[in-house]
Amino acid sequence: xxxxxxxxxTVRRLPTYLRGVLVLSEKGLKRVSSKRLADLxxxxxxxxxxxxxxxxxxxxxxxxxxxxxxxxxxSKILRLNSNHKAVLVGxxxxxxxxxxxxxxxxxxxxxxxxxxxxxxxxxxxxxxxxVEDVSKIGGIKxxxxxxxxxxxxxxxxxxxxxxxxKAGVKGILNFSPRHITVPKKVKVISxxxxxDLARLPYYMSAG
Amino acid sequence: xxxxxxxxxTVRRLPTYLRGVLVLSEKGLKRVSSKRLADLxxxxxxxxxxxxxxxxxxxxxxxxxxxxxxxxxxSKILRLNSNHKAVLVGxxxxxxxxxxxxxxxxxxxxxxxxxxxxxxxxxxxxxxxxVEDVSKIGGIKxxxxxxxxxxxxxxxxxxxxxxxxKAGVKGILNFSPRHITVPKKVKVISxxxxxDLARLPYYMSAG
DNA sequence: GCATGTGAAGGAATTCACAGCA
DNA sequence: TGCTGTGAATTCCTTCACATGC
Numbered sequence: 143x144x145x146x147x148x149x150x151x152t153v154r155r156l157p158t159y160l161r162g163v164l165v166l167s168e169k170g171l172k173r174v175s176s177k178r179l180a181d182l183x184x185x186x187x188x189x190x191x192x193x194x195x196x197x198x199x200x201x202x203x204x205x206x207x208x209x210x211x212x213x214x215x216x217s218k219i220l221r222l223n224s225n226h227k228a229v230l231v232g233x234x235x236x237x238x239x240x241x242x243x244x245x246x247x248x249x250x251x252x253x254x255x256x257x258x259x260x261x262x263x264x265x266x267x268x269x270x271x272x273v274e275d276v277s278k279i280g281g282i283k284x285x286x287x288x289x290x291x292x293x294x295x296x297x298x299x300x301x302x303x304x305x306x307x308k309a310g311v312k313g314i315l316n317f318s319p320r321h322i323t324v325p326k327k328v329k330v331i332s333x334x335x336x337x338d339l340a341r342l343p344y345y346m347s348a349g
Numbered sequence: 350x351x352x353x354x355x356x357x358x359t360v361r362r363l364p365t366y367l368r369g370v371l372v373l374s375e376k377g378l379k380r381v382s383s384k385r386l387a388d389l390x391x392x393x394x395x396x397x398x399x400x401x402x403x404x405x406x407x408x409x410x411x412x413x414x415x416x417x418x419x420x421x422x423x424s425k426i427l428r429l430n431s432n433h434k435a436v437l438v439g440x441x442x443x444x445x446x447x448x449x450x451x452x453x454x455x456x457x458x459x460x461x462x463x464x465x466x467x468x469x470x471x472x473x474x475x476x477x478x479x480v481e482d483v484s485k486i487g488g489i490k491x492x493x494x495x496x497x498x499x500x501x502x503x504x505x506x507x508x509x510x511x512x513x514x515k516a517g518v519k520g521i522l523n524f525s526p527r528h529i530t531v532p533k534k535v536k537v538i539s540x541x542x543x544x545d546l547a548r549l550p551y552y553m554s555a556g
Numbered sequence: 557g558c559a560t561g562t563g564a565a566g567g568a569a570t571t572c573a574c575a576g577c578a
Numbered sequence: 579t580g581c582t583g584t585g586a587a588t589t590c591c592t593t594c595a596c597a598t599g600c
Contacts, residue, residue, distance in 0.1 A: 149590070149591065150590085150591095151590085151591060151592090152591090153548065153551055154548065156548075156551075157541075157543070157544040157545075157547040157548055158541075158544055160547070161526060161541075161543075161544065175558090175559065175560090176559075176560075177559080182528065183528050184528035184530075186592085186593080187559095188592085188593065188594075189591095189592070189593080191559090191560060191561065191562090192561085192562080192591095192592080192593085194560090194561085195560085195561055195562065199560075199561065201559075201560050201561075202559080202560075202599085202600065203558075203559050203560040203561080203598070203599045203600055204557080204558045204559050204560075204599070204600040205558085205559070205560085205600070206558095206559065206560080207560090219551070220547060220548070220550060220551045221550035221551055221553070222547060222550060226550055228546070234446075234449075235442075235445055235446035235449040235450075236446040236449075236450070238442055238446070239441075239442035239443040239445070239446040240542065242441075242442040242443075243442075243443070243542060243543070245526060245542075245543045246543055246546060246547075249543060249546070249547045251543075251546055251547065288550075288553065289546070289549055289550075291546070312553040313549035313550065313552065313553045314549075315542075315545060315546050315549060319368060319452060321389065321390050321391035323391075329549060329552035329553055331545050331546075331548060331549060333540065333542065333545055334364075334365075334368075335447065335450060335452075335522075335540065336364070336368075336450070336452045336453055336456060336458075337364040337365055337368065338364075338522060338538050338540055339435070339453060339456070339458055339496070339498070339522050339538075340364040340367070340427060340429060340453075340456045340458065341360065341361065341363075341364055341427070341538060342496055342520035342521075342522060342536060342538055343427060343428035343429060343433055343495075343496075343520065344360055344363075344426070344427045344428055345520065345536035346428070346495065346519040346520045346536055356568070356569065357568085357569090358568080358569060358570090359569090382580090382581065382582090383581075383582075384581080393570085393571080394581095395570085395571065395572075395573095396569095396570070396571080398581090398582060398583065398584085399569090399570080399571085399583085399584080401582090401583085402582085402583055402584065406582075406583065408581075408582050408583075409577085409578065409581080409582075410576070410577045410578055410580075410581050410582040410583080411577070411578040411579075411580045411581050411582075412578070412580085412581070412582085413580095413581070413582085414582090
């Protein structure tokens, strides 16, 4: 079953696999079994094996997977092997948290610029990046940025998205609680914290 | 097809529907069609109708859905009709952003306490809530808190989860980039920002 | 013996197309 | 005519069970 189309749900899990593999290889492990990875990530071992089977076999029966090979292969599929530059729009609480997060660089993602419309924030430094005036966002064109992160209030989100698209961004991570419309060639992934919290009570046993 | 088991994917979308309905009813709309809601949320109309059909019909053919009825019904299914109290652990950048977010109360979710282990943060007020010493987290038992939000560094996440479970929390929103283990009766929803950002390059057209 | 890889089975979710009602 | 509600068809994903290779 080699080299078939990778199912969407598998793609969804790939970053998590990559995270797990990175953790294990930082611990010095050269090999990992699907069982071990499964325990670490809270996913079924057969699900992991099936997912890996979509992009060719590199596991060794009786032994497991080579962590380095896995890491390289998953990175390549996710196109994280080459570096990507991202810009952040919105340097408020959430934007600052994203800047401070720091967990992106290990995936080849760098936040190279930040923008805001508030004059009080413009010029201030956040994690080594100076906050610029959002009206100058077009300037990122020459900087080969391909990702945008929207962390502005909901009422500004669509305008910012339009600006990002105009500035040549190909993918957007949207933290605002609304659907944003972009051309087909641009991919948007939205995270709405309240939506996830609002789902919790449903699953909690009554009483 | 009334009153069947609601599929998991439908439950996943329910909070988004609720958000949409709230937006429209704040605009003064009494009725909404699946098409209108679809455009607002970026979901197919037939998907919406199918989802709604799982929990009984209240739409009017030729007219649409009653916004108030929809809102009440979805809230009830998600158990958001009664209020829920949440505690936040970790008052760093991300935790502060969550506190400042403010978008929870419209869903009946209130953050009533915050904890941290950093003495410099303890005693400070964040959005009207005083940060307490995390060692006193057991004290929430008497306050009828049922939700916990983990916004601590990854190495502390599991310990904090254990503490939250001990303190009687039934659901956890986990922002740390790791799988956390809890008893079956406790539900965990995890958000790993880096995982979502790491998925973007895959979908971006080459070039 | 131990762990991968994968067809096949089984289960779910999405999409369709249209009947039925206001 | 307009929009809901829903069986049926389709597509997609998960789970199983075991053959295969180390």
